[in-house]
Each structure stands twice: as C-alpha cells, then as structure tokens.
Amino acid sequence: MSEQNTQQEQKKIIFSGIQPTGTFTLGNYIGAVSHWGKLQDDYNCIYSIVDMHAITVRQDPAELRKHTLEAYALILACGIDPKKSIAFIQSHNRHHAEMNWILSCSTQFGELSRMTQFKDKSQKHPDDINAGLFTYPVLMAGDILLYKADLVPVGVDQKQHLELARNVAQRFNQRYGELFTVPDAYIPKVGAKVMSLADPTKKMSKSDENQNGCIYILDEPDVIIRKFKKAVTDSEACVRYAEGKDGINNLMSIYSVVTGKTNEEIEREFEGKGYGDFKIAVGEAVADHLKPVREEYKRLIADKAYLKECYTAGAEAAMRISAKTIAKAYRKVGFVDMK
Numbered sequence: 001m002s003e004q005n006t007q008q009e010q011k012k013i014i015f016s017g018i019q020p021t022g023t024f025t026l027g028n029y030i031g032a033v034s035h036w037g038k039l040q041d042d043y044n045c046i047y048s049i050v051d052m053h054a055i056t057v058r059q060d061p062a063e064l065r066k067h068t069l070e071a072y073a074l075i076l077a078c079g080i081d082p083k084k085s086i087a088f089i090q091s092h093n094r095h096h097a098e099m100n101w102i103l104s105c106s107t108q109f110g111e112l113s114r115m116t117q118f119k120d121k122s123q124k125h126p127d128d129i130n131a132g133l134f135t136y137p138v139l140m141a142g143d144i145l146l147y148k149a150d151l152v153p154v155g156v157d158q159k160q161h162l163e164l165a166r167n168v169a170q171r172f173n174q175r176y177g178e179l180f181t182v183p184d185a186y187i188p189k190v191g192a193k194v195m196s197l198a199d200p201t202k203k204m205s206k207s208d209e210n211q212n213g214c215i216y217i218l219d220e221p222d223v224i225i226r227k228f229k230k231a232v233t234d235s236e237a238c239v240r241y242a243e244g245k246d247g248i249n250n251l252m253s254i255y256s257v258v259t260g261k262t263n264e265e266i267e268r269e270f271e272g273k274g275y276g277d278f279k280i281a282v283g284e285a286v287a288d289h290l291k292p293v294r295e296e297y298k299r300l301i302a303d304k305a306y307l308k309e310c311y312t313a314g315a316e317a318a319m320r321i322s323a324k325t326i327a328k329a330y331r332k333v334g335f336v337d338m339k
C-alpha cells in the first residue's frame with residue numbers, strides 16, 4: 001500500500017448533512033457548512049444533502065427536487081471539493097433506509113419522545129405529525145454510523161440528536177458486538193447558534209416565515225444590508241457583549257466570525273458610535289464575505305451536467321463504504337446471507 005493510501009486511512013472520518021428545505025441561511029453557513037470545506041485536508045469528509053430527512057415535513061415534489069440540486073450546488077460553492085470529499089444525495093444510497101430500520105429496533109420510544117426538535121416541529125405542523133418526524137433522529141444516526149464517522153460538524157441545535165446517535169451506537173455494540181464508532185459532535189465556539197434578526201431569542205431557520213429575520217446566503221448585498229439595518233436590538237445604544245443583549249450579542253458573533261475580530265476589538269471599533277453604524281458594518285462585512293459563494297453558486301447551478309457527474313460519483317463512493325457496514329450489521333443481527 002502506498003504511503004498516501006496509508007495516510008488516507010489513518011485520517012479521522014467526518015460526516016455531516018443538510019436538508020434541502022430552501023436556500024441556506026447565514027445560520028446554516030456559520031454554524032455548519034462554512035466549516036465543512038476547511039476540514040477537507042485533515043479528515044476524510046463525507047457530506048450529504050439529506051432529502052430523506054426533508055420529507056418529514058410536507059414538501060412539494062418539484063420544489064424538493066429543485067432545492068436538492070440547489071443545495072448540492074451550494075455546498076460546492078461553499079468550498080466542498082468533490083475531489084477531496086465525498087458529496088452525495090442521501091436518497092441515492094439505499095443503505096440509509098436499510099440502516100434506519102436496523103437502528104429503529106435499538107432505539108427507545110422514550111428517548112425519541114424527549115427530542116426537542118420533534119416537539120418544536122410537531123407544534124409548527126400540528127396537521128402532519130407523521131412517524132417519520134418522530135423517528136428522524138434514527139435516520140440521522142444511521143447517516144453517521146454507516147460511515148463510522150468520528151466527528152460530526154453541526155450547529156448546537158443538533159447536539160441532542162448527536163447524543164442519541166451515540167447512545168444507539170453504544171447499545172447496538174453492546175447487544176451485538178462492536179461495529180459502530182461512537183461519534184463526537186464538532187460544534188463551533190462562535191456562531192453555533194445564529195439567531196433570527198427579527199427575534200433574537202429564536203434560531204435563524206431556513207423554514208422561518210419571517211424573511212426579514214433570515215439572511216439567505218444568496219441574498220444580494222443591498223438586501224443583506226437592509227435586513228441588518230432592521231435587526232432588532234436593545235435601547236442601550238452601546239456595542240458591548242453582555243447578558244440580556246440578545247440582538248447585539250448575535251450581531252457581534254456574526255461580525256466576529258466574518259471579520260475574525262474578537263469581541264474586545266469590536267467593542268473598541270464601535271466605541272462612541274451608535275447601533276446604526278454597527279448594523280451597516282455588519283451588513284457590509286457579511287455581504288462581502290458571501291460574494292464569492294454567490295458567484296460560484298451561479299456558475300455551478302448553470303452546469304447541470306457537472307453537478308450530475310459529481311453527485312453520481314459521490315453516491316458511488318458513499319455506497320462502497322456503507323455497503324460494508326450494512327452487510328456487517330445484517331450479519332450481526334442474525335439475518336441469513338443470501339449467497
């Protein structure tokens with residue numbers, strides 16, 4: 001085996017996914033996707049557009065198809081290199097559905113009932129509290145465990161689901177013998193939970209109806225700046241990071257991530273200035289930061305043949321890995337080999 005191959009094998013494995021439920025927000029970007037590309041050289045990375053997760057909430061089929069392709073182009077535009085990482089669409093690999101079933105039988109009703117995302121989403125969609133919405137974290141555990149991922153880069157809202165994946169992996173290993181790697185969450189120190197600009201006590205979310213609270217990463221610069229100008233803050237008119245100043249804290253975190261400045265540096269920069277100046281500065285910094293992503297996205301989305309080539313190769317590579325894990329899981333639970 002060549003030295004390069006040995007190194008490749010020794011690298012830790014990263015898995016993460018994002019739902020094609022709409023254009024990514026600044027929250028998705030800062031909390032998760034912006035880190036994915038940076039990890040490519042030091043880890044074996046596998047990233048997926050998780051369309052099977054998306055149908056836990058009612059989707060228009062044509063829209064879902066469109067959003068899935070767009071999401072795939074977006075992760076590439078955000079820096080994922082399909083030559084360095086495996087980038088694929090979840091439904092292209094049927095092992096995810098198969099693993100979901102196996103793991104369902106090692107997951108307790110009680111532990112799923114405690115998931116806050118289930119409680120939030122069932123309140124939001126009271127007319128469609130389907131079984132998939134309830135068992136969503138099992139499908140997610142399968143995504144991660146199929147590839148024996150060591151680390152899972154996500155925003156803080158996914159921490160509870162990660163805990164569940166760890167518990168399910170440990171339970172299966174105890175029952176049937178070692179198979180799965182118990183994964184760790186990889187959560188950024190700053191920006192793990194970007195809040196809505198319209199209500200800074202709420203997470204910025206792709207599927208939020210209030211568009212003003214949400215920066216989409218493809219928004220044009222003038223739209224971005226306008227939304228920041230309208231951001232809800234407090235009446236103190238002093239740019240400083242402090243408890244109770246949710247709106248300003250949120251803007252400071254965003255500014256810090258896109259400029260690399262610390263909170264102290266930001267406080268000094270805006271000493272004696274009002275919120276108006278600060279909001280415009282944040283808006284401009286975010287618009288500048290996202291410009292290359294928007295341009296690369298426009299180029300990629302126009303090249304459907306290239307996207308197809310990438311997601312097909314991605315699914316094939318993903319299946320080569322997951323086939324081994326699913327075969328071992330089938331054997332461990334006692335299914336009869338066909339050959």
Ligand code: ATP
Pocket residue numbers: 017018019020021025027028029030031032033153154155156157158191192193194195203204205206207208
């Ligand atoms: P939806 O509104 O459809 O539930 P979402 O915007 O919450 O979607 P997901 O596809 O569920 O996004 O999440 C993709 C990734 O983005 C996850 O790692 C999640 O933790 C992260 N993420 C989502 N929203 C934020 C946020 N506001 N701040 C930081 N990270 C976030």
Ligand code: LTN
Pocket residue numbers: 015016017018019050053139140143144152153154158161
């Ligand atoms: N549940 C995640 C999306 C997701 C995911 C995953 C993230 C599905 N499967 C596996 C990390 C690893 C969410 O963001 N809502």
